[in-house]
Amino acid sequence: MKRRLRIPNLGGARAMILHRPHPVVQALSRQLEAIGLEVECHWPDLPGAAIGADYIFFDADLGHDEQFPWQPGTAPMPLVALVGSEAPGRIEWLINIGADAQILKPVGDSGAYSALLIARSAFEARNALAAEIADLKGRLDKRQVVVQAVAVLAARGKSEDESYAMLRQLAMAWRVSFEIAAERIVAGARPGGAEDAHG
Amino acid sequence: MKRRIDLGLLYSRSGSYSLISEACRTGAMTAIAEINADPAMDVAFVAVERDPQGNIDLYAPLCEEILRDSSARHVVGCVTSWSRKEVIPALERCGGSLWYSVPYEGFEASDRVVYTHACPNQHLLPLLSWTFGAYGRRGYLTGSNYIWGWEMNRLAREVMAAAGGEVLGERYLPLGSTEVGRMIEEIEVTRPDFVLNQLIGPSQYAFLAAFRELGRRDPHFRPGTCPILSCNLTECELPAIGAEAAEGLVAAGPWFRGAGGWPHPGSFGSSHEAASHATVWRLARLLHGRAGAETLPLAQLLDTPVNAELGIDTRTHHVSLPVLIAQVQDGAFRVVKREGPLAGDPYLARGREIPAAPHLRAVT
Numbered sequence: 010m011k012r013r014l015r016i017p018n019l020g021g022a023r024a025m026i027l028h029r030p031h032p033v034v035q036a037l038s039r040q041l042e043a044i045g046l047e048v049e050c051h052w053p054d055l056p057g058a059a060i061g062a063d064y065i066f067f068d069a070d071l072g073h074d075e076q077f078p079w080q081p082g083t084a085p086m087p088l089v090a091l092v093g094s095e096a097p098g099r100i101e102w103l104i105n106i107g108a109d110a111q112i113l114k115p116v117g118d119s120g121a122y123s124a125l126l127i128a129r130s131a132f133e134a135r136n137a138l139a140a141e142i143a144d145l146k147g148r149l150d151k152r153q154v155v156v157q158a159v160a161v162l163a164a165r166g167k168s169e170d171e172s173y174a175m176l177r178q179l180a181m182a183w184r185v186s187f188e189i190a191a192e193r194i195v196a197g198a199r200p201g202g203a204e205d206a207h208g
Numbered sequence: 209m210k211r212r213i214d215l216g217l218l219y220s221r222s223g224s225y226s227l228i229s230e231a232c233r234t235g236a237m238t239a240i241a242e243i244n245a246d247p248a249m250d251v252a253f254v255a256v257e258r259d260p261q262g263n264i265d266l267y268a269p270l271c272e273e274i275l276r277d278s279s280a281r282h283v284v285g286c287v288t289s290w291s292r293k294e295v296i297p298a299l300e301r302c303g304g305s306l307w308y309s310v311p312y313e314g315f316e317a318s319d320r321v322v323y324t325h326a327c328p329n330q331h332l333l334p335l336l337s338w339t340f341g342a343y344g345r346r347g348y349l350t351g352s353n354y355i356w357g358w359e360m361n362r363l364a365r366e367v368m369a370a371a372g373g374e375v376l377g378e379r380y381l382p383l384g385s386t387e388v389g390r391m392i393e394e395i396e397v398t399r400p401d402f403v404l405n406q407l408i409g410p411s412q413y414a415f416l417a418a419f420r421e422l423g424r425r426d427p428h429f430r431p432g433t434c435p436i437l438s439c440n441l442t443e444c445e446l447p448a449i450g451a452e453a454a455e456g457l458v459a460a461g462p463w464f465r466g467a468g469g470w471p472h473p474g475s476f477g478s479s480h481e482a483a484s485h486a487t488v489w490r491l492a493r494l495l496h497g498r499a500g501a502e503t504l505p506l507a508q509l510l511d512t513p514v515n516a517e518l519g520i521d522t523r524t525h526h527v528s529l530p531v532l533i534a535q536v537q538d539g540a541f542r543v544v545k546r547e548g549p550l551a552g553d554p555y556l557a558r559g560r561e562i563p564a565a566p567h568l569r570a571v572t
Contacts, residue, residue, distance in 0.1 A: 016366070020557025043317035043524045045557025118300055118319050122555070 017129050020045040025059055027051050027067040027076060028091060033116045037066060037091070040121035054078075062086055064125060066112070069103040070094050082107045087128035091116070109135070151188035158191035161198040210252040213495065213502050215240065215488070216274035216304070217255050218285030218295070223262015224384045224409035228480055229287045231444035232309060235481035236284050239488035251495045253488070256280050264290055271295040275302035281503055282307060284488055288408075289313060289355045296320055305506050309487040310480065311440045311461065313359035314554045317524045319506060324487040324520075324527050326462055328363055329553040329560075331439040334531045335460040336367055337562040338545050339437060344401030345373030350391055350415065351406035353380040360406050360439065367562060376400045381407060386414035392422055399428055405438045413448050420453040431456025431535070443541065444478035457536045462529040462548075464541040469530055490518050519549075526552025 024046045028034050038048045046064070054076045059065065067076070069090040074081050082105060090108035092099075103111070110128035112120045155176070162172035180190035219233040220226055237255065244252040256278040260266035267286065274280050275298070283299075284307045286292040292308055299306055299320040306321045314327035339347075349364060351357020357380055365375050376398035379391045388411070395403060407415050419436060423429040441459040449457075463470055463479040476482040493514055495501050501509055510522050519528040531548040534541035 018557075018559060019555060020559065039319060040317070044555045045553075118296065122315065 014126065014130060016126070019125060022046045022063040023049070023061065024064045024066060025049045025051060025055060025062045027055055027065065027072070029053070029068070029071070033091060033114055036116040036118075037112070037121060040116075040119070044122055044125070060085060064089065064128065066091055066124075067106070067108075068093075069099055069108070069111075070114075072102065072106065074106065077106065081105050087125075087132035089124045089128050148186075148188055151191065154195055155188060155191045158194040161194055210244070210250055211495075211499065212252050212254055214256050214278040214280035215253040215491075216271070216278070216280040216283030216285065217257040218260065218267065218271055218274065218283050219257075220262040220287065221259045224411075225287050226262060227409075227444050227448055228310065228440075228442075229262075231442070231478045231480040232285075232287065232484040235309075235476065235483065235485035236488050238481070239485045239492070243489070243492045249492055249496050251492055253492070260291070264288075264294060267291040267294045268298045271304070271306075272298045272302055275299075275304040281305060282491060284309065284484065284491075286310075292321070293355070303505075305509075307487050307491060309484040313356050313363070314556070315359065317526070317554050319525075322487075322490075322506065322520060322525045323552065323554070324490065325483050326439075326460075326529055326531075327526060327552050327554045328360070328439075329556060329558070330462070330529050330531055330548070330550050331460040332360060332363060333367065333560065333562050334545075334547065334550075335437055335439060335458070335533055336364060336371075338533050339402050339435070339458070340371060340373065340562070343433070343435060345371060346376055346398075346401045347373065348376050348391075348395050348398060348400040348403045349378040349406070350403060351378075351380050352408045352411055353382050356408070356440075357406035361404065363560070364404055367560060370560075371562060381411045381415075383411070384409065385411055388415040388418045391415065392418045395419070395429070396422060396426065400434060402434060403436045405436050405441075408440070412445075413450075413453075416449050416453040416457070431458075435535070442478040442480045444480050446536070446539065451539050454536045454539065458533065458544075459535075459541065460531065460533050462532065464532055464534045464543060466540060467532060467534065467543045467546075469532075490520070493518060521551060524552060524554055526554055528552065 024041050026034055026037060026048060029052045034050055041048050055078055057078050059078055064087055065084065066089045070093045084107050087109045088107055090103040090111040091114055092111050093114040109131040110124040112124050158176055159169060159172045162175050163169055176190060177187065180187045183190055217233065217236060220229045240253045240255055243249050256274050258270035258274055260270050271283060274283055281303065282305050286295060286306065286308055287310055289312050295306060296318050307324060308321055309324045311326045311331055345368060347368060349361040351361050361378055368375055377394045379394065381387065405412065419429065428434055435456060435458045438457065438459045441457060442461060443465045446454045461479055463482050465476065465479060470482055476485065494509055494512065510520055528549045528551045531550050532543050533545040534543045
């Protein structure tokens, strides 16, 4: 699938660099500031306020999970790994921490802008997919309720197809999802249920 | 006693964009002659010239040759963005700096380059804003097949979409190609309010001639209803375009010949010439009275009170420039809109929205 890149507005965006004092930090800061970002450098740990940053650049060579104020893989912003050592263990760690893009060290005159765009795009795509998967999972979990609701409606003398169509109409009338409508119908059919209250 | 300082010049004296390149070289050479003759300046430049002849693969090796075989640390040159991107690694390897004095598409801020001409917030965005108000928002995009055209048109597409405009077509020609027939056919069928021209050299000249023919057959395609817009067109190319095809062309740029605000007193043939002239003078002023400053990295070279007058941003290495929009009338550019000066904003950090000017064209 071809995606048209949405260019984020980076003017005034906040970047944090998690790396020990080093020429890498200067070179990267220069690039980010030229692009228009505000840059903060931290070492050895990110502060809790990191949660408000728009981008995090982190050292993949000396990095470990405890430097981040969140669980691995759950960063609320795009992460960019600063990679020196390409040892498999380090690559495995940066993947698990949730890097969306990388820049190879030594950092020179370029690389930050493409990393920002790629990381933002990957981060958004990942979030969109996660939301879609959660939604689909929720609907899968409710398959049984839908079957029960159709059975409740069919028990009043309708065919299966008619029951299904009726369930769809009720969902539309109540302005809820198909699955929530099914839950209400099943709840209302139970002894003491209040199906009529929804009419 | 003047300090003699080697200064690299990397301009193609032949090839498809040689008119622009020659204009830039002339401006640089004029500035060198003036500086060398100026008793108030303690520097004299010795030009170390290399000619890549419009061949993209010669830029990096020749730039390296200048930096290796002479004591030059500063090179003035390059016209296309492609060549500029080619030489940056050579500059990094050899510790040199490039002074780039032509308009470009933005999204770059090398620590090794000073960008002394306009980027999109200083040419494309004001040009589109003016055009939307004066002609409409339905455009056709053309370009030569390399980064300048691609990126300028990508940005134009984005800006037009955000302003409720419409891109009716987008087509590219290889550098040097004059096969403009298909572009002209598409333009004739889609009848845009304007054509954005990012073609260069002979492709551009062939296109403008064919568009003039189209205007003869169909009055919609005349400058009053469907102008051609450029962000890098100056006086130096008008003779190659020809008086008739040039009439009515619209261009954005910091200076136009005859309009007020030339960067330095002088009778230049074109604003490309004026721009490279101003660029060499900027460098001379930064070096004046600072023995050994020519070997400083750019960050330190620019870190002086003199730079406050020169207006080179120490973060982005871009400059503040006036924004003029001009139209060719009777063979010369006449300014139709003037604003600024505006600081160069290569990454559009200050936004890319353009004022939604009302569409004022009279319905006839």
